[in-house]
Amino acid sequence: MKHLTEEELIGYREGETTQREAIAEHLTSCSACRAELDRLEAVLHALDNLPVPERGPEYGRAVWQQIAPRLPDKAGRGWRTWLEPRRWVAIGAMAAIVIAAFVAGRWSKPKDSESPAASVAQVRERVLIVAVGEHLGKSEMVLMELANATPPAPGQKQINISAEQRRAEDLLDANRLYRETAKQDGDAALASVLDDLERVLMDVAHSPQEVTPAELDTIRQRIEAHGILFKVRVVGKELQEKQKTTNSAPAATESKARERNKA
Amino acid sequence: MIRMSESAGSMQDREAVRSAARESDALAVERTLAGERDAFRVLVERHSQQLFRLAYRMTGNEHDAEEVVQEAFLRAYRNLGQFGSRANFGTWAYRIAANYAIDRMRQKRTEDARRSTPSSLAEEQEQDPLDLVPDERPTPDRLAGNTELRNKMEEALKELSSSERTAFVMRHWEGCAIEEIAAVLKSTTSAAKNTVFRSVQKLRRALEPYVGARGALQAKAAGAAPEPRGTQP
Numbered sequence: 176m177k178h179l180t181e182e183e184l185i186g187y188r189e190g191e192t193t194q195r196e197a198i199a200e201h202l203t204s205c206s207a208c209r210a211e212l213d214r215l216e217a218v219l220h221a222l223d224n225l226p227v228p229e230r231g232p233e234y235g236r237a238v239w240q241q242i243a244p245r246l247p248d249k250a251g252r253g254w255r256t257w258l259e260p261r262r263w264v265a266i267g268a269m270a271a272i273v274i275a276a277f278v279a280g281r282w283s284k285p286k287d288s289e290s291p292a293a294s295v296a297q298v299r300e301r302v303l304i305v306a307v308g309e310h311l312g313k314s315e316m317v318l319m320e321l322a323n324a325t326p327p328a329p330g331q332k333q334i335n336i337s338a339e340q341r342r343a344e345d346l347l348d349a350n351r352l353y354r355e356t357a358k359q360d361g362d363a364a365l366a367s368v369l370d371d372l373e374r375v376l377m378d379v380a381h382s383p384q385e386v387t388p389a390e391l392d393t394i395r396q397r398i399e400a401h402g403i404l405f406k407v408r409v410v411g412k413e414l415q416e417k418q419k420t421t422n423s424a425p426a427a428t429e430s431k432a433r434e435r436n437k438a
Numbered sequence: 439m440i441r442m443s444e445s446a447g448s449m450q451d452r453e454a455v456r457s458a459a460r461e462s463d464a465l466a467v468e469r470t471l472a473g474e475r476d477a478f479r480v481l482v483e484r485h486s487q488q489l490f491r492l493a494y495r496m497t498g499n500e501h502d503a504e505e506v507v508q509e510a511f512l513r514a515y516r517n518l519g520q521f522g523s524r525a526n527f528g529t530w531a532y533r534i535a536a537n538y539a540i541d542r543m544r545q546k547r548t549e550d551a552r553r554s555t556p557s558s559l560a561e562e563q564e565q566d567p568l569d570l571v572p573d574e575r576p577t578p579d580r581l582a583g584n585t586e587l588r589n590k591m592e593e594a595l596k597e598l599s600s601s602e603r604t605a606f607v608m609r610h611w612e613g614c615a616i617e618e619i620a621a622v623l624k625s626t627t628s629a630a631k632n633t634v635f636r637s638v639q640k641l642r643r644a645l646e647p648y649v650g651a652r653g654a655l656q657a658k659a660a661g662a663a664p665e666p667r668g669t670q671p
Contacts, residue, residue, distance in 0.1 A: 182635060185634075185635050185638045185639065186635070188638075189610070189634060189638065214646060215638075215642055217646075218645045221591065221645065221649045222610070222641065223611075225592070227490075227491050227494050227495065228494065228500055230487055235483030235484065235485075238483075238508060239482045239483060242482065242508050242511050242515075243475075245512060246475060246478070246512070246515050247516065248475070250471055250478060250515045250518040374545070
């Protein structure tokens with residue numbers, strides 16, 4: 176007698192097979208397959224009993240209290256948030272950097288030994304180094320301010336972090352763009368730091384505008400857990416060094432990135 | 439006969455309750471979109487428990503699960519304009535939560551992989567699985583209360599890829615249809631079916647040594663007869 180395969184048994188158990196009747200009939204006459212199904216049942220039954228922590232009837236209200244301060248004024252705007260003036264400022268700044276890189280590439284004279292393409296790439300890299308360095312500097316400031324925020328005065332229960340929150344939100348857009356660019360350029364180390372930074376900025380951007388000291392501590396702990404301040408400083412320093420080097424003696428960029436990724 | 443009509447009656451009642459909840463959800467969505475921010479509160483309070491259960495089973499820890507719930511509602515609010523009023527808000531929010539939980543699991547895996555050191559891996563490998571086998575084989579219910587087995591089950595779930603864990607949670611615990619799972623995994627239904635199969639297969643390989651034949655008998659006695667799975671609530 177041909178026994179049922181594991182796939183058929185799992186399919187039968189999960190209600191997904193087309194031959195349910197044939198399998199059910201086989202199971203009534205084949206003790207080996209029945210035992211096999213019982214063993215599968217035992218595992219799934221044990222998993223059924225894996226507990227989920229209880230959330231009381233007040234949980235929904237607690238969730239609302241957590242998210243209410245973070246909700247925008249109007250729901251369902253989606254892409255329309257991109258039309259907000261402050262977004263346009265960030266987009267405009269980014270566009271200016273790209274145009275500057277392009278124009279600088281067009282107008283800079285290539286040295287005799289260099290190809291024009293290599294020269295354009297170097298100029299583009301220089302502009303990006305400056306822009307990313309500046310971005311990391313701004314991010315560091317926001318994180319530093321949060322990490323060193325003064326404790327509330329006696330009697331004051333909430334700390335207002337709306338300014339930091341808004342700046343983090345603005346930095347997020349630029350961060351995404353730089354991270355993608357770093358990835359495309361094969362600079363995995365920079366992309367990884369920007370990836371970590373993005374998560375922390377997102378945490379801050381999604382926090383309530385006014386937080387309790389305990390909530391501020393949680394944000395601080397998250398910043399510390401990622402070690403992001405240290406990473407941002409190291410990469411920022413590295414970019415400064417690189418900026419100096421590229422200004423004085425431009426060299427092959429790809430090999431440098433590869434070396435850094437290895438490190 | 440009386441019992442049958444009662445059961446038919448209670449099914450109708452349940453359907454009526456569900457339909458009323460859907461209508462009330464639709465109204466809350468409309469009011470929120472009209473600028474009444476507090477109307478969204480009804481949706482949050484109604485669906486938080488369900489999203490938490492899903493998020494906890496997917497992420498395996500309370501902190502991440504709570505974050506998933508909050509983020510899912512924030513995303514739902516921001517994108518409420520894209521939500522078709524004829525759709526079920528619960529299912530829509532559920533899908534947003536599942537998608538965010540997948541991203542979260544992937545992020546964590548990348549972070550963990552970066553942090554893990556060869557020595558800690560070696561320590562993990564040195565652990566003898568026989569140490570975890572209980573001397574006497576208790577019933578599945580007791581086994582679930584057994585901390586060691588519970589850890590083993592949590593470990594086995596962690597070993598699944600994020601897609602496998604999502605597929606297993608949605609299918610096995612939440613009773614979602616394969617089409618629903620495929621939509622969350624952004625795959626075809628046959629790929630989603632394979633993912634469910636792979637997840638059950640892996641869990642079985644990992645846990646069968648700890649849940650023995652006696653457990654199988656208990657499972658049978660508990661009436662865990664295979665029933666075709668329904669659709670997500």
